[in-house]
Amino acid sequence: MTQNIPRKTVETILLDHGSGGLASQELISTLFLKHLGNTILSALEDSAVMDNQLGRLAFTTDSYVVDPIFFPGGDIGTLAVHGTINDLAMRGARPLCLSLGLILEEGLPLADLERIIISIRDASLSSGVPIVTGDTKVVPRGKADKIFINTSGIGLVAEGVEISATRAQAGDKIILSGSMGDHGITIMTRRAGIALAGDLRSDSMALHTMVQRLLAGLQPGSIHTLRDPTRGGVATSLCEIAGSSGLMIEIEEKCIPVRPEVRAACEILGLDPLYLANEGKCLALVAPDIADQALALMRSCPEGAEAAIIGTVTSGGRSSSVHGASDTGPSLAVATGRVVLKTTIGGTRVITPLHGAPLPRIC
């Protein structure tokens, strides 16, 4: 006969875990090194020293504060790895290593932290980008929301690779690597506690392998611009590209992949998927003569299986203002460059960047 053993109280993060003392060391060895350890990180030096890397370095940083911290398709840990890797990849860099900074709220269940660390390990292992340095701080309850993560990343940019929003050229084809809005709508519906039928999942995914395959398989210099349309969505990223290059962009609504569940949720909540965040998609602006080849290459990668050409960069940009309000005052409208959408029914509308947070409408 088995005896009922009283359950141990839930172990949580205490302020002690951030003290730098024994509790910190225990957390580092029993949790962080257990899951993330490698020769550089496990040395526990004050900074990671990398072997001499010849070439140009790409360096980026991003902070992750998503709420909820767990969601279908990923969690804050997968985002922190994939997001920073993708920022490196969008300049054509091959990611080498990441840093991991954690700000933990006192009272965070240790089990939640371990689950996140395991996600970070899995994402780091599957993308082949190690965590080489890290830091943890604990703040009193209420001074942070459960867990905040910062990751920085270093990558290597090969000779001849020049990818930037300023390099977009008239005639470029615009490829979107898959369906848009999956991450944004998943978080919004979770946050609001809305249970919608259908399989809404974040698209959190690292894109550097696909980007390296594109760079290897296409004529050098033919990929002009790469952008991951995260917050602000495809609309805002395209506006940024149009703004940086001073060119005009035309996209076709019927060509833009959106999963039916995402579309349905957007219809119900009054949201536009063009403005929803993505965490595993990229926009690629490529020379027109290799566009089909680039599309085929992308589609041959699992990350880009649903890629589609969604539009074209046209000349004739440098329009002074979308709203004709620039004559007498500082217009806040897009100063240069513009994005125009051809709608399903054959009409056109101007796409502007996201203003404020997307809010659901009342009716």
Add this chain to the structure above:
Amino acid sequence: MKYVDEFRDPELTAHLLHELTAATTRPFRVMEVCGTHTMAIFRSGLRGLLPPEIELISGPGCPVCVTSASHIDAFLQMAELPGTHLAVFGDLFRVPGSNGTTLAHARARGAKIDVVYSAMDGLELARRNPDEQVIFPGIGFETTTPGIGATILAAGQQNIDNFMVFSTHKTMIPPLMALLGDPALAIEGLLCPGHVSSIIGAAAYQPLAEQNHLACVVSGFEPTDILQALILMARQIGEGRSEVENAYTRAVTWEGNGRARAMVATIFEPVDMEWRGLGTIAGSGLAIKKEYGGFDAQSRLSITVPESKEPPGCLCGQILKGITAPPSCPLFGRRCTPSSPIGPCMVSSEGTCSAWFTYGNETR
């Protein structure tokens, strides 16, 4: 997607546009009453495809936009009372009150305010937080009111007494009567709001059509719905008729939803109501009846609604009346943008100014 794609079919759209062009024999002005229509017309790109003879004017049918600055001030007052927790519709969050303060500012200063998707979410918030007074600022027309009414009934049945509604609910016909009395508006057709009509019924527009010699057509919100409604309207105008027609029969009946109206009548009673830009219109609002006074935030918390002060230079009032188009406002696109709105028409995604700003005006 079923029930959506068939109403955005490009071939059908082209066919309907052809028919509309044939039916349009002379120029005419149409008011689309509802903010959702304004947005749908812009978003689908329909505005640039219509025959040039048809002039579309946006009406007062955006519930956030017509919420007076004084009511926003009252919501802010409640948010800053100790122990209160506001549950609000998302697009109310950034609407400025008399001195430019919004609920977003109040929350940043420490007020408890949550964005909810329905009043029932507010009731749930009250159930989970029995030590707080949860207040739902009730805004919206006949479409929204039944849901709020049902929530008040549910609160009563579940004995949740820390849930309250501050009603600024409005009805659609009185302001239209008032607006149409102004000859400056000179409209010949009214694109009647589909969602509101599903409650009040197409018959509700009969007096408007008769008294103002107006072609009234109830319309759905997809591009082909709107085109079908405009075809019926163009034919009426061409033939000199002024009738009520229903082009949204899959959702709207002649009589409307009597059960929803009866429920609203149980809880609410007509009251004079202040509209942003339109002033106070007799019998155009709904107040919570004495029997349900326990759920009435205004009386329970003794909130006095201050006098409205409109932001200087803001033309939202004129825009809501259909007299002025957004680009004519000196603030539009300069000091007033969706990021930092001055008037309410720029805040709501259904607002006329927001629609013009977001989707541009060069297509027409």
